Amino acid sequence: MKYVPEHPRKVRGGAVHQAIAEKKLTILTRQREQEDVREVQLATVREDIEAKFLSPVPKNFIETDEVKRYIGKILLWLKTGYPVHIIGPTGCGKTALALQAANLLGKPSVWVNGDEAINTTNLIGGYSKIEMTTIRDKFIHNVFKDKDTMEARWVSNPLTLACQYGYTLIYNEFSRSRPEANNILLSVLEEGVLELPTKFGEDRYIKVHPDFSLLLTSNNMEYAGVHKPQDALLDRIATIHMDYYNRDTEVKIVQAHSGLPKARAEKIVDVVRELRNILGGVEKPGTRIAIMIGQALQATNGFGKDYLEEVCVDAMSSKFLGFDDVAKKRLLIKERIQKML
Ligand SMILES: Nc1ncnc2c1ncn2[C@@H]1O[C@H](COP(=O)(O)OP(=O)(O)OP(=O)(O)O)[C@@H](O)[C@H]1O
Numbered sequence: 150m151k152y153v154p155e156h157p158r159k160v161r162g163g164a165v166h167q168a169i170a171e172k173k174l175t176i177l178t179r180q181r182e183q184e185d186v187r188e189v190q191l192a193t194v195r196e197d198i199e200a201k202f203l204s205p206v207p208k209n210f211i212e213t214d215e216v217k218r219y220i221g222k223i224l225l226w227l228k229t230g231y232p233v234h235i236i237g238p239t240g241c242g243k244t245a246l247a248l249q250a251a252n253l254l255g256k257p258s259v260w261v262n263g264d265e266a267i268n269t270t271n272l273i274g275g276y277s278k279i280e281m282t283t284i285r286d287k288f289i290h291n292v293f294k295d296k297d298t299m300e301a302r303w304v305s306n307p308l309t310l311a312c313q314y315g316y317t318l319i320y321n322e323f324s325r326s327r328p329e330a331n332n333i334l335l336s337v338l339e340e341g342v343l344e345l346p347t348k349f350g351e352d353r354y355i356k357v358h359p360d361f362s363l364l365l366t367s368n369n370m371e372y373a374g375v376h377k378p379q380d381a382l383l384d385r386i387a388t389i390h391m392d393y394y395n396r397d398t399e400v401k402i403v404q405a406h407s408g409l410p411k412a413r414a415e416k417i418v419d420v421v422r423e424l425r426n427i428l429g430g431v432e433k434p435g436t437r438i439a440i441m442i443g444q445a446l447q448a449t450n451g452f453g454k455d456y457l458e459e460v461c462v463d464a465m466s467s468k469f470l471g472f473d474d475v476a477k478k479r480l481l482i483k484e485r486i487q488k489m490l
């Protein structure tokens with residue numbers, strides 16, 4: 150009998166049944182495709198969240214020797230692994246300094262602004278989205294199969310993002326938040342673990358990334374609405390007390406933000422520094438006020454004594470107590486300007 154190596158029957162189309170090895174391969178490929186899709190989805194979610202919290206880059210940042218000294222100290226502590234708390238009066242440049250230092254660290258930085266209403270969820274995140282999937286199976290025409298799946302989606306806030314991915318967290322106006330909202334930071338700094346109280350099982354704990362850095366800014370204790378952070382936290386943080394910058398730095402900052410020539414920026418800074426000596430507490434005008442005055446004068450091209458007086462009063466009077474107080478301080482401002490120009 151003649152040996153025929155192949156079955157002589159012709160097969161049309163593909164095989165209906167798969168061999169076990171083929172089946173495994175199909176399942177594996179499908180799983181990999183699903184994982185790829187999930188990864189892309191996660192990356193998109195992460196990008197979305199980062200875009201919301203990514204800190205701004207300070208504009209027209211000036212680096213004089215004085216500024217460099219502060220930045221050097223901040224970077225030293227951060228690189229040694231300690232958080233840094235910058236404390237100083239209103240408008241002296243704390244936030245700009247923190248943003249610049251975070252930039253120089255060369256990794257993404259996210260930020261959060263403290264206030265009375267902030268709580269742990271604002272820092273860590275929570276289940277804020279619920280996704281619902283419905284499958285309607287009509288494979289056999291007279292059999293209907295419905296399956297609804299609800300999945301709560303976790304959304305991370307800045308502290309979780311920073312701990313997870315090793316970012317810098319800038320916690321601006323830190324002492325404006327109530328101390329209990331910041332208890333969560335204790336285990337982050339001490340044990341290197343972030344606990345997410347609303348999660349379960351192994352998802353509940355995040356090991357803090359070794360690159361995680363924390364930068365805090367606060368007003369001095371004498372300001373209204375400032376809480377004293379708990380001692381246990383302060384013990385683990387390096388603190389840099391800053392004052393208003395020196396004249397040279399302030400002049401350069403006013404020039405950079407207003408575009409005024411040096412001589413005019415000097416006059417504004419001198420007036421502001423003089424008034425800083427006279428006015429007390431929260432009324433002391435910071436560098437921000439000097440910038441405001443500079444920008445207003447540059448925009449109107451005016452620099453007469455009257456104009457300077459008007460602009461100074463408007464820029465500073467938000468903290469004066471009312472019409473009579475403004476009238477009293479207007480005289481003071483006028484007198485100083487007359488003397489100086
Ligand atoms: N080194 C600098 N170079 C350029 N601009 C600066 C610099 N430092 C501070 N500024 C500017 O001075 C102004 C006040 O600075 P900043 O907002 O950082 O002060 P702050 O101390 O954080 O104030 P607040 O207490 O109100 O939060 C801002 O407009 C900022 O851009």
Ligand SMILES: [Mg+2]
Pocket residue numbers: 243244245321322366
């Ligand atoms: Mg600030």
